[in-house]
Amino acid sequence: MPFVxxxxTREGVTAExxxxxxxxxxxxxxxVLNKNPxxxxxxxxxxxxxxxGAGGLPVTEFRKRALNT
Structure with a gap:
């Protein structure tokens, strides 16, 4: 009984x-594991x-810094 x-992040992932x-x-x-659907x-x-968070920062700040590097 797999559980995944x-x-x-909440950024507009659609129901589809x-x-x-x-x-x-x-x-x-x-x-792969022959598990029952x-x-x-x-x-x-x-x-x-x-x-x-990523790299010790909230993801919004992490992304800002990543764009500036």
Missing amino acids: NIKV QKAQLIEGVTTLLKD STTFVVIDEVDLDNW
């Missing part, structure tokens, strides 16, 4: 894109940019 948690992620991950687990669970969490 996908976390993405989420459906594609769910289907793709489920298919991958079926093909009906008992595979996929959860997508959308995280506000200010609640996501």
